[in-house]
Amino acid sequence: MQRLEQYIADMQNALTIDEAFSILQRELRELGFDRSLYGLMTDMPSLSLPAGHCILGTYPDDWMEYYYARNYEASDPVRDSIMLTNDPFRWTDMEKMVEISARGKLMLGEAHDATVRDGVGLGIHCPNGEVAGMGFASSSGKVDLSPYTLSILRFLGMEFHSRFVQLNTHRLRKNNILLTRRETEILMWMARGKTTREITAILSIGGSVSQNTVKFHQKNIYEKLEVNNQTSAVMKGFFMGILTRADLNNYI
DSSP, rough: HHHHHHHHHEEEEEEEEHHHHHHHHHHHHHHHHHEEEEEESSSSSGGGGGOOEEEESSSOOOHHHHHHHHHTGGGGGHHHHTTTTTSSSEEEGGGGGGGOHHHHHHHHHHHHTTEEEEEEEEEETTTTSSSEEEEEEEEOOOOOHHHHHHHHHHHHHHEEEEEEEHHHHHHHHHHHOOOOOHHHHHHHHHHOOHHHHHHHHHHGGGSSOOOOHHHHHHHHHHHTTTSSSSHHHHHHHTTTTTSSSHHHTTTE
């Protein structure tokens, strides 16, 4: 327990994403996992980040080059499984979750030969449909894959992802995106699940406001936050500190 508490403290004190990833690696090595990968399975509009299979990783470079050259991404059962669940899973259990093609089985066999063994996957599903994924493996193939170990991996992975989001949020705040008072108010009502018509009615209590005016402000919000829909605007507003957790209570 004390080690996990220290991990949380160290992770929260990490000043860069690379530092946070190094702290994660330290704990994974204690469990016997010297291979790991963190990627974005979908675009993340809330952080202005595009999808990317391997943002950070310690898988062998030659294996990753071979993986991309063979276009294994398109038939990777680990990716498919990550999209289905928040729970960590052993690669050996994936056949219970997804249909693995012959090409997918070939990829798993070749990964084993490339010293990416005893694999575990973890999907991190965010409230607005954004998905990050993590992979953990061992070069020796002699690690404990008990339910207890899987739960520890989930904890370690989620803490890292949380810090990843926080550090990227700090990056966005430095861009000094400023919403007007009226835009902030409208974004708050959007987060509370109100429609454009309902927002118009609420704002009209203190004076006449048209739906076109509300739509104009919503368009400005989307442009300033660099998003193209309400869900992304709300989640990005939350990550940037424009909205509070209380504002999201009726949204997620």
